[in-house]
Amino acid sequence: MERAVEIKNLDKSYEETPVLKNLNLEIPKGTVFGLIGPNGAGKSTLIGVLTGLLSFEGGDVIIHGMKLNARNELEIKKLTASVLQPPLLFEQFSSLEFIEYVCEIYEVNKEGLIEKAYSLMDYFDIKDFAKIKVNKLSSGSRKKLAFVTSVLVEPKLLLLDEPFEAVDVISIERMKNIIRRLKQKGVTIIVTSHILEVVENLCDDIAILHHGHIKAYLDSVSRKELQKDSSLHEIFEKYVEVEQKEEIVDWL
């Protein structure tokens, strides 16, 4: 199986604090990959490293066979799009101006682009905001605008950090439809989410990240085996060794 992403012995710290520790991970091409883990596990940091926005101290990150370094950075950025948490938007642009600006950076073919942008905005009920400034949008609409833009730049690798957070249930279903459609077209999608039901039914392989380590890698075979008797929620609890703390709120 070809790999979209290979991460070898990755070390990433913020100042003196290590966050990703000797992390190894391989993500198959053309799949939807779920990255789950408790708050502070390092999911956004890992996504940030993959976007090329965050530097790292040790190890190798290889995307589509290219090592992430100064020489390949631009080429890798061109084949990668992301929805970050919080989404990275330009506040003084209108939604449509933002889309057009990002598409220009990615050198997307302009023919039919506006029509495509409007149809996707319509699908996510943000068409009425096309001429509205980004800083006036609600948090859900901001997320949807970031998602729509990331689709329009036609990436080979799509990084989605909490794409469903703040998004209504109808739009979550529609995002899932688009993600499945992109997968059919051969795009690799990496998704982080705390909504395990969505991860469970959307993703192929799933990794559980905890304290900067991959605690479990669930591929289709191990998922079938483990999920015979347990839900993803139970598997998650097991791997992150959830501490029972009910007595702490006894006073309530």
Ligand SMILES: Nc1ncnc2c1ncn2[C@@H]1O[C@H](COP(=O)(O)OP(=O)(O)OP(=O)(O)O)[C@@H](O)[C@H]1O
């Ligand atoms: N810019 C930063 N400077 C210093 N520490 C940071 C910075 N960003 C994140 N951290 C720390 O790194 C650790 C991992 O954070 P990260 O945001 O990657 O986790 P996460 O798994 O995405 O969490 P969540 O589910 O809460 O979004 C946390 O301890 C966090 O406090």
